[in-house]
Amino acid sequence: xxxxxxxxxxxxxxxxxxxxxxxxxxxxxxxxxxxxxxxxxxxxxxxxxxxxxxxxxxxxxxxxxxxxxxxxxxxxxxxxxxxxxxxxxxxxxxxxxxxxxxxxxxxxxxxxxxxxxxxxxxxxxxxxxxxxxxxxxxxxxxxxxxxxxxxxxxxxxxxxxxxxxxxxxxxxxxxxxxxxxxxxxxxxxxxxxxxxxxxxxxxxxxxxxxxxxxxxxxxxxxxxxxxxxxxxxxxxxxxxxxxxxxxxxxxxxxxxxxxxxxxxxxxxxxxxxxxxxxxxxxxxxxxxxxxxxxxxxxxxxxxxxxxxxxxxxxxxxxxxxxxxxxxxxxxxxxxxxxxxxxxxxxxxxxxxxxxxxxxxxxxxxxxxxxxxxxxxxxxxx
Numbered sequence: 001x002x003x004x005x006x007x008x009x010x011x012x013x014x015x016x017x018x019x020x021x022x023x024x025x026x027x028x029x030x031x032x033x034x035x036x037x038x039x040x041x042x043x044x045x046x047x048x049x050x051x052x053x054x055x056x057x058x059x060x061x062x063x064x065x066x067x068x069x070x071x072x073x074x075x076x077x078x079x080x081x082x083x084x085x086x087x088x089x090x091x092x093x094x095x096x097x098x099x100x101x102x103x104x105x106x107x108x109x110x111x112x113x114x115x116x117x118x119x120x121x122x123x124x125x126x127x128x129x130x131x132x133x134x135x136x137x138x139x140x141x142x143x144x145x146x147x148x149x150x151x152x153x154x155x156x157x158x159x160x161x162x163x164x165x166x167x168x169x170x171x172x173x174x175x176x177x178x179x180x181x182x183x184x185x186x187x188x189x190x191x192x193x194x195x196x197x198x199x200x201x202x203x204x205x206x207x208x209x210x211x212x213x214x215x216x217x218x219x220x221x222x223x224x225x226x227x228x229x230x231x232x233x234x235x236x237x238x239x240x241x242x243x244x245x246x247x248x249x250x251x252x253x254x255x256x257x258x259x260x261x262x263x264x265x266x267x268x269x270x271x272x273x274x275x276x277x278x279x280x281x282x283x284x285x286x287x288x289x290x291x292x293x294x295x296x297x298x299x300x301x302x303x304x305x306x307x308x309x310x311x312x313x314x315x316x317x318x319x320x321x322x323x324x325x326x327x328x329x330x331x332x333x334x335x336x337x338x339x340x341x342x343x344x345x346x347x348x349x350x351x352x353x354x355x356x357x358x359x360x361x362x363x364x365x366x367x368x369x370x371x372x373x374x375x376x377x378x379x380x381x
Contacts, residue, residue: 049065
């Protein structure tokens with residue numbers, strides 16, 4: 001079976017373009033990561049605004065966006081308060097944890113056959129923390145500067161959203177092309193919103209259940225650990241591993257006389273993550289995102305290598321967006337098919353039906369209502 005030279009050249013060009021694109025994303029990560037986070041936050045705020053309008057029909061449409069911004073700021077302030085209030089007490093308890101941690105180290109050393117167990121002070125001296133102080137300070141400085149950049153980008157994105165309609169009309173003067181472009185934009189936005197909604201709801205379920213278990217076991221700083229579990233739930237796979245391991249480790253430190261509290265907490269967290277991840281999460285997600293589970297793991301590794309923690313946080317939304325975009329072109333459609341779960345990367349599962357629409361509507365009515373919905377979406381953007 002002979003392969004035409006045109007197909008071989010096209011696939012080779014796509015392969016080289018993917019490599020060049022990845023190198024560009026890595027080289028410009030300092031600029032692109034704050035922009036990507038700002039776009040993600042802008043979609044989240046826009047989703048809040050539309051939920052207010054849809055769920056509260058009497059809510060003034062002009063106040064939806066300011067109210068969504070206020071809610072986002074309030075949630076961020078509440079998160080900062082949880083971290084600062086509980087983190088301060090956690091740091092204050094570190095001195096009390098040191099003798100207990102030495103007892104745990106001694107028990108583990110005796111189990112593995114080490115006669116003279118090192119203390120926590122010896123381990124810290126061997127790590128030489130002063131060597132990493134400069135890197136930690138630089139990381140904090142980079143985090144602060146990136147946060148400022150994200151807020152600046154977010155402000156400009158929100159301020160320029162009114163011109164989106166005119167830009168779409170200028171880019172696509174023909175109605176057919178314009179409808180196709182708006183449909184693609186809607187599917188990407190719906191995919192990001194659905195991912196955000198699912199991760200938030202399942203993260204709250206996991207954090208609430210974990211908080212109840214930790215309170216029953218009388219683990220210190222249970223609210224702080226529950227908040228960290230909720231935040232870690234936004235990172236696929238790794239977040240669940242972190243949420244299952246860290247609290248039991250500190251249970252070992254808090255209860256050095258017995259391993260049972262740590263084992264019970266570890267087993268309970270594993271059960272919670274298993275039920276939510278394998279029963280509730282698939283039912284909520286359905287087939288709409290249509291991304292292969294192996295691709296989720298691979299995208300986590302790739303985006304993490306390119307953009308660090310920000311890439312891990314945004315790995316699934318970015319991969320869904322890339323799949324939908326690549327499905328629009330013949331040269332890259334085969335990549336989108338490989339990324340999808342059922343071989344159909346068009347993203348039709350992300351289309352939202354208008355409220356009150358009949359499932360047995362004629363094709364002409366469906367096309368007309370879809371076109372009207374897309375035009376309305378442009379005006380609302």
